[in-house]
Amino acid sequence: MGIRNREGSLYMATGIDNSGLYEGKREAMGIIKTLASDITSFDIFGGIGISAATAFAQAAKSSYEFEKEFRKNMLEVATISTQVTDDMTGFMNQVMSITQEIPIKAPEAAKALYSIVSAGHDGADGMKILEVSAKAAVGGLTETETAADAITTILNAYKMSAEEAGTVSDQLFTTVRLGKTTFGELGASIAQVAPIAAAYGISIDQVLGAVASLTKQGTPTAQAMTQIRAAIQGTAGELGDAAFQGRTFQEALQLIYEKAGGSASKMKEMLGTDEGLAATLALTGKNAKSAASDLEELQSSLGATEAAFEKMKDEVGNQMTLLSNNIQAALRPMGEMILKEVSGIAKSFNEAFESGDLERSLTTLKSLLEVSAAAWGHTRFLLLRQWLQRIYVTSPLWLTCKV
Template identity: 25%
Template sequence: MADIEKTVSILFQGKDTLSGSIKSMEGKLNSFADNAQKVTQPLADIATSILEVNAAMNALLAGGIVLATKKAGEFGDSFAEISTLIDATSQDINKFKGDILDYSNDSVKSLDDINAAVYTAISAGTDYAESLDLTRQAEKLAIASKADLEPTTRLLATTMNAYGVGVDKIQKFSDIFFQTVESGLTTLPELAEHLSMVTGIAANAGVPIETLSAAMATITSKGAPTSQAVTRIKSAIDAIVAPSIMAAKEAKNLRIQFDAEALASKGLEGVLNDVMEATDGNSARLKKLFGTTKAVTGVLDLAGDGGVVFQGILNDMKDATGATDTAYGKMADGFGLANQKLVNNINSTIIKIGDKIIDKYGAVVGALTEAISVIGEGVDSSTFEPIW
């Protein structure tokens, strides 16, 4: 076993106990003293920074420093993308960076997932100061519905934009989407991908999110893919809002009101009920009103059974308040999610340490690399044989 005292003497005190061997690398050892100084001064600076975080971290080894710096660098790069979307002072941006880390400590989603969700929320027009509020509710909905965080955030943000409401209404939209997934055969990622094709026209036509979501759940529950359900609903609403000449004539013959006014006053379910009663569900007459097979198929999906399923799900939508929180409460304490929270707390602490030392890290790495290289060459040339 190597004698530590002798080793230290050789490396840092320059004692001439190995003069015969050292002569072969005299130039390298002369430079090593300078390398040692390069290492010790930055390390002394780092020690001061580490003390500000936690006195126990004074013993942080080189590997820990590398890990902390790596994590801090990765988080910094990810946050830099978010910061490009924010018009604020550097002080406010730095505070927001810290807010994200603090949020992660209570989250059961990874930091990468959180950053992606925050980026999406802000990209969709959410004020950065409210983006974590949106992300927090999106996380509950994602956990409750077993979905990923980013598409869930995107679904909430884009739909609320279409309906012109702010983050203060997010609980309502979250509960409605949870009920949509529960009642229909669709998923949050599928809704995130396709629903925006119809939310704009639905909102402008005065179709509430509860009604739109109930229609989605009804049609998908009967086997239609999410994308087709969106197309059918959109086609039906289009036909009502802007009826063709043939549709207007047919509506007059049937003695029903078939236009945007009827949709606003009676609701989608009311208009469809009038249509089904007047036509007896006859496909040919429905085609004259709605114009396309897609629209007619959607109408029959929603009202062909007398609207029983559609109305039942619509009632569920109205009673969905608190559904997200209830389901989230049942899921959040699972092993995998609890473990992710622990990982987040560890990573958050490591990143905060890394942020303290990252500016000095370059100098340390350079000096350590040179010093270790010299030692390695000495070992290869048997310089240290006398102390083994």
């Protein structure tokens, strides 16, 4: 038993026939070698001081890390989605297609899809909401998951379909434009108001119009939501369950204002809370005209998301993200194959440790070394070889492995 040098290469002698390994890995290594050939044929790397071999190693490592994170996030979606479970490849391809048109990263999109599916929108509906949320995120300078959370909260509260996600997004964007708030702030606090507003028959455009009016007067978004909620409850308590039938939320508050003769103390007595009073004062009296204008703009907000997205899409950072996404999509076959091979080998070793049959699994190390060398470059390859040599010391198996 020992290590032999042949033609300048390292071997570990073994009596086991490893020829079958080469046949089994032909497809995987064929893809990697083809991509390596393509990449190393480019002359551009030399011009920026990067060798073609280094460029390929970096590309392989990047594609592997990307695929590992992307697949992990999609597997999390599969835990709550039978449709994704049944067609993982199809849904991963759909997400990738979205990222080639919209500058968000696929792992981020997968996280947003998890939030969407957990809100009850699976399959094609979920993908529709994801696309809208991604555009909303780019246009609104927020995370896709944050946009998705705001949109699905409103859809669910108002029992709206996925087809109406674009309309909801347009209204959220218009609120941001009119008020002093952000998409992220709306997403974090809209749940305070949407369910109770829907229960009383107050449309979401009326709620968001009030948010725009309050925040432009300096009220923080979360506080504005608290005030609107209190005003809904106080007005319903004063005018009855039909308080908002045949009139908008703003009109109902104006009625409270008129019944109180404009007296703040009387309005507080009628509404019951300081929060409800604050909302009423901000939307009635001298502020009534501005509040009506905000509501009118919310009701004609069609296309706001697309307009914001088109403006932000051309920003240099977003264009670079799109470029990165397109390159990553082209390299995915390599990342998929490397991930598949590394995962399979790791599983084989784990099973060997459990069964005590480590010698059988050592026959796969030739493949592991080849794939690792392609994916991570010579440095990590040497570290892996050192690990192999430590195993060699304690194992009776002789493994032939050319470095």
